[in-house]
Amino acid sequence: MKDKKQDTERISIESNVIEKVLLELKEIRDFFPEDTLKVKIDNVMHIISKATNYSIEDKALVDIIYDKMKEAEGKNPELNTKLYMLYRSLSDGKTSEEDANQLFEIYIQMYPYDDMIY
Numbered sequence: 427m428k429d430k431k432q433d434t435e436r437i438s439i440e441s442n443v444i445e446k447v448l449l450e451l452k453e454i455r456d457f458f459p460e461d462t463l464k465v466k467i468d469n470v471m472h473i474i475s476k477a478t479n480y481s482i483e484d485k486a487l488v489d490i491i492y493d494k495m496k497e498a499e500g501k502n503p504e505l506n507t508k509l510y511m512l513y514r515s516l517s518d519g520k521t522s523e524e525d526a527n528q529l530f531e532i533y534i535q536m537y538p539y540d541d542m543i544y
Contacts, residue, residue, distance in 0.1 A: 444480050447474065449493065451470060451471050451474075456531060457534075487523055488516050491516065495509035505536075508533050
């Protein structure tokens, strides 16, 4: 075992990887009703945010939808299309942020792990 000395080794992680991890944690937190799970996920998100000075909570919903849309582009064209329509509707002001958030959650729940091959 190591001494009680604090290990100060640093690792390098790209910011887009941190962003993806935080987005996935946020989705898990939002979709599961168990309070203990939500608390644990909030703790992990806080630790990551504090260590990296990066917070997903600061990101606008329109940016989160856009990022998820780009992520689904090659994997699931159907989800990509739905997210694109939602993105355009929100950015054009035709949909409120609350409605867009509800639709976003529904779309993500409908296609959680779908990878369509064309």
